[in-house]
Amino acid sequence: MGTTSIPTATVRIKTGDIFKQESATGDGAVDASFNAIERALDIKSILESYHVRSVTSGRQAMGEVIVRIREYEHSFTGRGVSTDVIEASAKAYIQALNQRQLFIETKKDEEDYSHSLSDLSQAV
Numbered sequence: 001m002g003t004t005s006i007p008t009a010t011v012r013i014k015t016g017d018i019f020k021q022e023s024a025t026g027d028g029a030v031d032a033s034f035n036a037i038e039r040a041l042d043i044k045s046i047l048e049s050y051h052v053r054s055v056t057s058g059r060q061a062m063g064e065v066i067v068r069i070r071e072y073e074h075s076f077t078g079r080g081v082s083t084d085v086i087e088a089s090a091k092a093y094i095q096a097l098n099q100r101q102l103f104i105e106t107k108k109d110e111e112d113y114s115h116s117l118s119d120l121s122q123a124v
Helices: 029-041 085-123
Strands: 008-015 018-025 046-054 063-071 074-082
Touching: 008 029, 008 085, 018 029, 029 085, 046 085, 063 085, 074 085
Parallel strands: none
Antiparallel strands: 008 018, 046 063, 063 074
């Protein structure tokens, strides 16, 4: 039994003072939302793991999603919680992407600092 519908997601993400909105399709609702996020942020990442579990019980149960993405030899983990598993998945993915971006910026700052010290020592 299958369906003829194509899973589609639309996201609106604020980066700085700018809102970016994109839509994408995927193999399912979660994949579509991840693709829309990647399209809005103009990035690609490798999804290493995806875990979902219920953290409360009942019809309004909260779902927790843990995602891990990989960038070369580094992994970044995000966690999202919501009564909507698709929303929790998007929150977790964005959190992992934010960790990745922070790592990249920190590493760049360290390299810039290291280069400026090297330039300084050559000037002395």
